[in-house]
Amino acid sequence: MGGDTAGAADGSTIGAGLAHRVxxxxxxxxxxxxxxxxxxxxxxxxTGITQPAASSxxxxxxxxxxxxxVDRSPRGSRLTDAGALVTDWxxxxxxxxxxxxxxxxxxxxxxxxxxxVAASMTIAExxxxxWLLALRAERPDTAVSLHAGNSAAVAERLLSGEADLGxxxxxxxxxxxxxxxxxxxxxxxxxxxxxxxxxxxKPLAADELAATPLILRERGSGTRQVLDAALGGLARPLIxxxxxxxxxxxxxxxxxxxxxxxxAVGEELAAxxxxxxxxxxxxxxxxxxxxxxxxxxxxxxxxxLLGLTRGPA
Numbered sequence: 001m002g003g004d005t006a007g008a009a010d011g012s013t014i015g016a017g018l019a020h021r022v023x024x025x026x027x028x029x030x031x032x033x034x035x036x037x038x039x040x041x042x043x044x045x046x047t048g049i050t051q052p053a054a055s056s057x058x059x060x061x062x063x064x065x066x067x068x069x070v071d072r073s074p075r076g077s078r079l080t081d082a083g084a085l086v087t088d089w090x091x092x093x094x095x096x097x098x099x100x101x102x103x104x105x106x107x108x109x110x111x112x113x114x115x116x117v118a119a120s121m122t123i124a125e126x127x128x129x130x131w132l133l134a135l136r137a138e139r140p141d142t143a144v145s146l147h148a149g150n151s152a153a154v155a156e157r158l159l160s161g162e163a164d165l166g167x168x169x170x171x172x173x174x175x176x177x178x179x180x181x182x183x184x185x186x187x188x189x190x191x192x193x194x195x196x197x198x199x200x201x202k203p204l205a206a207d208e209l210a211a212t213p214l215i216l217r218e219r220g221s222g223t224r225q226v227l228d229a230a231l232g233g234l235a236r237p238l239i240x241x242x243x244x245x246x247x248x249x250x251x252x253x254x255x256x257x258x259x260x261x262x263x264a265v266g267e268e269l270a271a272x273x274x275x276x277x278x279x280x281x282x283x284x285x286x287x288x289x290x291x292x293x294x295x296x297x298x299x300x301x302x303x304x305l306l307g308l309t310r311g312p313a
Contacts, residue, residue: 020064021064023061023064023065023090025093025094025097026047026057027057027058027060027061028090028093028094029047029094030043030044030047030049030054030057030058031058031061031069031070031083031086031087031090032087032090032091032094033046033047034058034070034077034079035079035083035084035087038076038077038078039076039077040054040055040058040070040072040076040077041054043077055072058070065086067080067082067083067086068080068082068083069082069083069086070083108300114142114143114144114145114301115135115142115143115144115145115164115165115300115301115302115305116144116145116147116162116163116164116165117132117144117145117146117147117163117164117165117166117167117305118146118147118148118149118153118154118157118158118162118163118165118166118167119146119147119148119154119166119167119168120148120149120150120151120154120167120168120169120170120221120222121148121149121150121217121221121243121244121245122169122185122222122223122244122261122263122264122288123167123168123169123288124146124148124167125148125244125245125264126261126263126264127167127183127263127288127309128146128167131305131308131309132144132146132305134308135301135304135305135308138304138308139301139304142301144301147162147163148243150217150218150220150221150222150242151168151169151170151174151220151221151222151225152174152220152221153220154166154167154168154174154291155168155174155175155176155177155291158177158291158292158293159176159177159293164292164298164301164302165290165291165292165298165302165305165306166290166291166292167182167288167289167290167291168222168288168289168291169185169221169222169223169226169261169286169288169289170222170225170226170286171222171225171226171229171286173289173291174291176293176294177291177292177293177294178291178292178293178294178295178296178297179289179290179291179292180289180290180306181287181288181289182288182289182290182306182309182310183287183288183309184285184286184287184288185261185262185263185285185286185287185288186261186262186284186285186286187223187226187227187259187260187261187262187284187285187286188259188260188261188262188265188276188277188279188284189204189209189257189258189259189276189277189279190251190257190258190259190260190265190268190269190274190275190276190277191251191256191257191258191274191275191277192251192252192253192254192273192274192275193272193273193274193275194254195254195256195257195275197257197275197277198275198277200277203277203278203279203280204277204278204279204280205280205281206230206231206279206280206281206282207231207281209231209259209279209282210231210232210233210234210235211235212235212257213235213236213237213238213256214234214235214237214238214256214257214258214259215237215238215239215241215247215250215251215255215256215257215258216234216237216238216239216240216241216247216258216259217240217241217242217243217244217247218240218241218242222286223244223259223260223261226284226286227259227284230282230283230284231282238255238256239255239256244260244261244264247260248260248264248265248268248274251274252268252273252274257277259284290306290309
């Protein structure tokens with residue numbers, strides 16, 4: 001056991017010391033420019049630094065390596081024998097760094113060529129379209145795919161690596177995800193104009209709403225979670241549907257009352273296809289959140305889309 005520990009310690013020391021013993025890429029690129037141009041001044045201009053800074057960098061590299069690299073004279077700068085050897089090594093290091101940079105850029109290009117978004121229904125239908133149009137203006141070459149589902153399904157896709165960024169409407173951040181609030185929403189009770197509730201003189205009490213069979217979203221949806229928590233339980237659903245659009249259509253048809261995001265029913269309320277029923281005794285508000293796997297802050301197109309959610313929708 002003692003030998004293993006010593007070996008690990010030695011390896012750590014060697015790794016930590018390497019950065020102090022090997023010149024940085026900027027210094028190696030400067031040395032290659034001196035070798036190619038035969039002039040420290042021209043090499044300084046090519047690498048974008050002053051001649052005094054170039055001289056200082058060469059001297060620092062010579063101290064670091066413990067050998068003289070460049071002979072300076074009024075006629076120019078010439079590599080020493082040791083400098084020529086170090087330059088050969090430097091060329092291989094710089095070429096390897098260029099290959100590394102090209103590979104990293106290829107990875108970024110592949111990442112930036114697509115964006116997979118998962119969003120709960122209300123956000124997917126009523127907020128994301130404008131955000132995605134704005135993203136397209138900024139990143140026309142990024143292909144975007146959108147999966148709309150309930151908040152639980154969004155969390156599953158993020159945690160399985162099937163989505164890069166998600167949006168949810170529930171009460172809390174799903175386990176395993178980090179989040180930021182991007183908007184706030186209010187749920188309202190709506191019915192068709194012919195429903196008896198549309199003619200009532202007093203606001204609807206929270207306990208009456210809880211006791212009434214409603215047209216509801218399925219379990220796992222953010223709307224259902226907020227409503228259930230606020231009312232302390234719900235009656236058996238009149239109808240259970242898997243999308244906001246379907247719930248809204250059923251309410252417009254007169255099938256029964258529903259609770260929907262005010263984002264989703266603006267047109268129907270304005271056209272009097274639906275009526276908002278005042279509610280007392282409870283406030284149905286919720287946070288809309290962007291979410292991503294814990295510890296993996298969005299990058300590339302996902303980061304850009306997240307930034308757009310903080311502007312006007």
